[in-house]
Amino acid sequence: MATAAPRAATSGLPLFPKRPLGRIVLPVAGVFFFVMIWLPVLETFYLSLFHKEPGEFYFIGLTNYARMFGDELWRKSLSVTITFALMDVPAAVASGLVVALMLNTIKRTGVRAIFTASFFFAYVVPLVAVALVWRFMYLPGPTGLFNTLLGLVGVNPIPWLNSEEWALRSVVILRVWKQTGYLALLFLAGLQSIPAVLYEAAAVDGAAPWHRFRHVTIPLLMPTMAFVVIIATLGAFLTFTEIYVMTQAEGVGSTRGGPNYSTHVMAYYIYTQAISFQHEGFGSAAAVIFFLITVCIAYVQFRFLRARHEY
Amino acid sequence: MSTKPIAIRPARPLTVGRLRAQVPRIATLVLLGLVALVFAIPFYWLLISSVKTVGELRAIPPTWWPHTFTLANFPRAWSGQFGRFMLNSFVYAGLSTVIITFTSSLIGYVLIKDRSRLGEWFFWFVLSAAMVPFVTYLLPLFLVLLKIQDVLGVPVINTYAGMVLPWVVNPFGIFLMRQAMFGVPDELLDAARIDGASDFTTFARIVFPLVQQSAAALMILSFIFRYDDLLWPLVVAQDQSMYPVTVGLAEFVGDYFTELDLFNAAALMAMLPIAVIYFFLQRYIVEGIATQGLRG
Numbered sequence: 001m002a003t004a005a006p007r008a009a010t011s012g013l014p015l016f017p018k019r020p021l022g023r024i025v026l027p028v029a030g031v032f033f034f035v036m037i038w039l040p041v042l043e044t045f046y047l048s049l050f051h052k053e054p055g056e057f058y059f060i061g062l063t064n065y066a067r068m069f070g071d072e073l074w075r076k077s078l079s080v081t082i083t084f085a086l087m088d089v090p091a092a093v094a095s096g097l098v099v100a101l102m103l104n105t106i107k108r109t110g111v112r113a114i115f116t117a118s119f120f121f122a123y124v125v126p127l128v129a130v131a132l133v134w135r136f137m138y139l140p141g142p143t144g145l146f147n148t149l150l151g152l153v154g155v156n157p158i159p160w161l162n163s164e165e166w167a168l169r170s171v172v173i174l175r176v177w178k179q180t181g182y183l184a185l186l187f188l189a190g191l192q193s194i195p196a197v198l199y200e201a202a203a204v205d206g207a208a209p210w211h212r213f214r215h216v217t218i219p220l221l222m223p224t225m226a227f228v229v230i231i232a233t234l235g236a237f238l239t240f241t242e243i244y245v246m247t248q249a250e251g252v253g254s255t256r257g258g259p260n261y262s263t264h265v266m267a268y269y270i271y272t273q274a275i276s277f278q279h280e281g282f283g284s285a286a287a288v289i290f291f292l293i294t295v296c297i298a299y300v301q302f303r304f305l306r307a308r309h310e311y
Numbered sequence: 312m313s314t315k316p317i318a319i320r321p322a323r324p325l326t327v328g329r330l331r332a333q334v335p336r337i338a339t340l341v342l343l344g345l346v347a348l349v350f351a352i353p354f355y356w357l358l359i360s361s362v363k364t365v366g367e368l369r370a371i372p373p374t375w376w377p378h379t380f381t382l383a384n385f386p387r388a389w390s391g392q393f394g395r396f397m398l399n400s401f402v403y404a405g406l407s408t409v410i411i412t413f414t415s416s417l418i419g420y421v422l423i424k425d426r427s428r429l430g431e432w433f434f435w436f437v438l439s440a441a442m443v444p445f446v447t448y449l450l451p452l453f454l455v456l457l458k459i460q461d462v463l464g465v466p467v468i469n470t471y472a473g474m475v476l477p478w479v480v481n482p483f484g485i486f487l488m489r490q491a492m493f494g495v496p497d498e499l500l501d502a503a504r505i506d507g508a509s510d511f512t513t514f515a516r517i518v519f520p521l522v523q524q525s526a527a528a529l530m531i532l533s534f535i536f537r538y539d540d541l542l543w544p545l546v547v548a549q550d551q552s553m554y555p556v557t558v559g560l561a562e563f564v565g566d567y568f569t570e571l572d573l574f575n576a577a578a579l580m581a582m583l584p585i586a587v588i589y590f591f592l593q594r595y596i597v598e599g600i601a602t603q604g605l606r607g
Contacts, residue, residue, distance in 0.1 A: 020510065021510035033480045036452065037440045038440065047451065105336055106339075117593050117597065119347065128557040132560055143368070145352075244561060245541075274449065291443065291444065291447040298442065
């Protein structure tokens with residue numbers, strides 16, 4: 001079965017598709033795509049240079065950015081987002097990796113598939129519904145599930161979502177639970193692609209299981225690790241739904257992200273500024289900075305992890 | 312890179328002695344089972360809470376097995392707007408899914424079977440867009456739809472059309488279906504053309520059946536992701552009657568919180584369609600995710 005190579009040289013290709021279907025489909029899809037994604041993206045940059053509130057619209061240069069960097073809530077939300085990612089990414093990646101390593105020891109594919117599917121189920125169920133159920137389970141009083149469980153092992157009740165100290169951690173725990181199956185699945189695919197020959201060769205050379213893990217599994221898993229860490233980090237930065245559904249309402253206009261803005265992440269900040277309060281220019285400036293941050297993260301991580309795994 | 316799996320056996324950590332090797336393996340299995348049980352607690356808790364009466368829900372300490380059993384919470388939670396929310400979710404997710412699958416397959420077909428430089432540019436144009444976080448262009452997207460509404464004079468905001476529009480052309484879908492097209496032999500297409508079939512007929516009759524597997528994975532995944540979507544409907548669906556179930560649950564969390572019995576039943580019903588899909592079709596989901604690892 002002759003199939004074209006995915007990365008064929010583009011130089012020999014004609015400029016336009018040869019047949020009419022392609023000549024219709026590509027431009028139409030391109031226009032659609034431009035209007036629905038790239039045009040709004042460009043407009044975000046454009047609007048960020050304007051004072052745009054309901055009924056007011058005039059050019060103000062970089063004033064929005066200056067105001068934003070001076071905004072205490074913006075700085076708070078930046079630090080909350082970074083703190084959140086620093087807790088969420090290592091925890092979720094470690095959890096996914098441990099589960100994947102355990103799954104990988106199961107040799108019967110049927111059994112492994114059942115376990116994989118049961119972990120993955122948490123990732124598939126609608127986040128809003130799950131986050132609501134968890135909010136209920138986090139209830140600080142004695143009817144809350146988690147405090148009841150802690151009580152069984154003699155740990156004092158934790159105020160969870162009601163305390164500044166614990167609210168963000170509570171969201172992290174939910175996310176670790178939700179993502180483990182997904183990240184484990186990605187890791188498992190990576191683990192399965194490590195050739196068995198390498199393990200056999202290592203064993204023949206007398207390498208103990210730990211050494212095989214350290215010198216075969218880890219280096220060969222690095223590309224997967226890079227990919228998973230990028231996905232997990234971007235996911236952490238984009239967290240919105242959990243915050244919207246679970247966290248306490250705060251202050252005037254009842255924005256969420258409480259208590260005391262301790263869960264007021266960047267994505268939620270943009271949403272409240274641009275949509276809820278209709279500070280459309282200011283919100284766009286926040287969106288531009290957020291966009292640049294996410295692009296930088298993806299780029300830096302990609303380069304860093306790439307460099308690390310070249311051995 | 313080919314779409315066929317590389318012919319390598321799954322990694323099998325070699326063990327020293329067969330008998331001794333069984334012990335850690337069984338220990339791992341037991342441990343894995345325990346972890347899976349811990350992960351299942353929230354689901355168990357939701358399940359039993361949804362059939363408890365209000366009185367038992369407020370019991371201190373909470374009961375691990377419902378002493379009372381009632382199904383009355385479900386019809387009560389369903390009454391009011393909830394049925395409408397579910398309908399909206401199905402229309403939103405279903406319509407997006409059908410459209411995404413159609414456009415992605417067609418575009419994937421053109422990109423691979425009628426290659427051109429324009430197509431290559433288009434593909435990079437698409438892939439780079441997958442990098443942009445949705446929240447960063449949420450507001451201008453809304454403004455663009457407002458503009459379309461004004462110019463064309465048809466309602467877009469607060470309609471199903473407006474909810475579906477941003478998902479008509481989808482990077483993840485195009486990526487997936489483009490990959491699938493590498494598996495379609497060119498000879499078949501040539502044969503169809505010699506028989507005088509038009510390009511679209513060739514696509515619909517010959518090509519699409521051959522990429523069904525990927526199309527099924529795409530359909531299931533996009534249905535799940537759209538059904539799960541909160542942010543876009545939150546902005547575009549402004550009347551209660553247009554809320555999908557995600558927005559409905561999130562906005563009425565206050566109301567439901569005062570009535571714990573209803574809230575559990577509502578959350579369970581919202582999960583049910585996805586649970587059913589997952590139970591019957593999880594093979595496609597797991598494969599689709601593992602091969603692409605891209606969320607769309």
